[in-house]
Amino acid sequence: MELVDEVRKGSVRALAKLITLVENEMPGGIEAMEKIYPLTGNAYIIGITGPPGAGKSTLTDRITKELRRQNHTVGIIAIDPTSPFTGGALLGDRVRMQGVSSDEDVFIRSMATRGSLGGLSRATSDTVKLLDAYGKDYIIIETVGVGQDEVDIVRTADVSILAVMPGGGDDIQAIKAGIMEIGDIFVVNKADRDGADRLVTEIKMMLGLSSTEREWTPPVIKTIATEDQGIDTLVEKIKEHREFLVKSGMLACRRKERIRCEIIKMIEHEIYRYLDSLIGENKDFFEQRLEDIVNKKEDPYLLAKKTVETIAKRISKNANV
Amino acid sequence: MNQDKRIRVLVAKPGLDGHDRGAKVIARALRDSGMEVIYTGIRQTPEQIVDAALQEDVDTILLSILSGAHGFLFPRIMELLKEKGLGDILVLGGGIIPEDDVPELKKLGVSEIFGPGMSSQTLINYIRENLSQG
């Protein structure tokens, strides 16, 4: 695995290539990740989520600058949605990260969701590991700005930051929709706008309501990302939270939970691949079954059961080889 | 469900010129043809563009210049790409570039220049064909 060796030697080019390899599920990807895995575990992973336009990219840029000032290296993964109709994507987060885009110790990668829901792309967690193995101290993940369903970030990041802005109208609604639970730190960005203080109060109230005894009370921080205000406090809080996680043993718990989820996903995905190719190879057969099922000549349960059996056979056959 | 290799394109506007209508229209058209398009905004330095190409591992770079500064910007970008070992990226140009200057740019390794009035389908086809060969 030349690329892995080169990544270990610090080649940016190899890192970028490996991400592509993994993202495209090309041959050699899994083998590479097997080699990468033992090298991971040193980076601290920050997730930033929130509604569209809240300032996630700008915050990412400023947090990175602050971390760089403290001599930490940073990797950034910025995720934007893939169009379900065309499969294409416009990845525009980099525009707001101009301040750090030419810093040698910052690596920015834009990724499209490629059909995965939950605010991340399927290859995000592997990309995190690659950046980790490469030696980045901090990895920041900016999720898709969907504002409701970004539960995935909690499982992928060590700390989840929820960014909102005043005057969005739907800001508080988005929070009510249940993502309140995911924030370890709340950021009210665009505090230069009217209504920031009110929003802070509202969030604090909701936090007060929603939680039973918490060991960590999520702080609510006001920032003006464009003017670099509040960023140092935010980074301090990130570090404070990290200390809390380490001391309470929760960091280890979270990471264990993360790998548990990842394993399950890997298995699901592997099985799904068998299913996908099985259906692909037997299109006519499945079409016919479908017809029969619709006409009540057959039942769907039987088909499902038989399909699983066939997959199982294929898997065991492959395992024997 | 093997992900087929998605084409990744960097659409960039080097130099000081801020007229990005063409770049944006093209970025959208490429997206609608199923490509992943990284757009970095206006007023990009050659260094920024090449760094982005490196980190994003793009297959193609599309440079749009209307200000007449192509004579400086293209050579600089091509030089940096080679320096960073990115000589294999398909580099295309668009905007207002006089025909007279095209041979010189091609000598530098720019694959093709698409002038005003070019249809986005022509560009899409060109990218697809040239990448599948490569």
Add this chain to the structure above:
Amino acid sequence: MIEEDIEKIQEETKRWNRDCLGKHTFRKRETDWGLEIKPLYTVDDTKDINYLEDIGFPGEYPFTRAPHPSMYLGKLWTMRQYSGYGTADETNKRYKYLLEQGQTGLSVAFDLPTQIGYDSDHPLSQGEVGKVGVAVDSLADMETIFNGLPLDKLSTSMTINAPAAILLAMYLTVAEKQGIGPEKLNGTIQNDILKEYTVRGTYIFPVGPSLRLITDIFEYCSKYVPKWNTINIAGYHMREAGATAVQEIAFTFADAIEYVNAGIKAGLRVDDFAPRISWIFNTHNNFFEEIAKYRAARRLWAKIMKERFGASDPRSWMFRFHTQTAGSALTAQQPLNNVVRVAFQTLAAILGGAQSLASCSFDEALALPTEESVRLSLRTQQIIAHEIGVTDTVDPMGGSFYIESLTKKMEEKITDYIKRIDELGGAAAAIEKGYIQQEIQESAYRYQKEVESGGKVVVGMNSYQVEEPLPKGLLKVDTEVGAIQIKKLKELKTTRDNQKVQSTLLALRKTAEGHANLMPPIIEAVKAYATLGETCDVLREVFGEYEGTSVI
């Protein structure tokens, strides 16, 4: 028109539609902004328009017909080709040529480093010096550009935005050296930063300080340069970026409202600066739409100033505009076809009542215009002015059922957009949210798709194509301009009084950190031959820089 007549006409129209037109097949037409155009307009379509209130008389509120009572019978528009390239010397020669050919005003194009406040020796200026306009590094270049030109007899328009205050200071100083006082000067600086953020890109400072520079200019000029148009709010570039005619006016007015608010907030009286607001718009291909656009804009601006801002000076209500024909409508294919396009666009601009006009040259889709092509374009204006009779009466299109109806519809659509932007918190907020950029891009993309599908015919480009040889004789900017400018800069820095430069720049910094008007210390720095880059750097350090908000 009496009621019975209208009813009868309505009935007859229905009948005609059903029995006469209905028997034929025809294509439905729609404007770019979604209005279905009827096959026929009659008095029925203008029945809700009140002549005295909505249309009125030239030179009187609401100015639908014209800003001046006698219009072109009293004074033709200013013929003002946008030009400038290379060094100050070359540009000075081009201006003298154009004036000899009968041009009546100057319009200065600056190169991109000048527009963004970099000297020619700045690393980011490499390859850009003198390319899209003339390079100005210091007062010395401005002295050369206007050498031998009588500034008290000319009106000069300068397309300069972020560093507008500095270029204006240079112009005032050049005039002073010619012995001409500021009160005699006529002209315009563009000074419209908001559209730089959205579509044109030559910004330097963040929104707050940029608006301060603008209102400082308003204040200074209202006292000392009373005839100067302190801002030239631009829809032109939005249209070039793909906006529809309605969006062009709507977004430009939204920007204008932001500036007027800023002026009022800065403590100025609206009637002290509103009369010096001027405009630049884009005259595009759709002939009647363009005419209606300008009529609608005149009426709506008058209402906005009177009703929204309570302006009481009629000159504050008056919408006077410069227009340029659409660069984006020119094709690189069969470039001579552009002569025809430019002629029609020019005609529409005049029927729309322009005060000042720049017509494009046919080779501009390929390069900067040559002497011959720019002369032909100027001749186009002169033919329209003198030969074809369209200047013989005021607003000859007024009263056309189609034009009046379209004028009204456009005014309504523009008003809707302005309301929407008000809801978003005004133009600056709407820009920050990316709203204006996105609306324009949607239009641009829709247009592109129509052209590519052939739904929109562009002669010579997607239809009626021919094989053609490569165009010859295009203008090429001397690649040595950069080197020449850098050499001049070096010399300047050894010959000027550098202590004076430092002390004036320090004074500027102090003022920038405080709240006093920036114009006086800028003028002092300019007089000491501080360079444009040095002056802007001081302001950059105090104000910070705007970060791009490319929205896609």
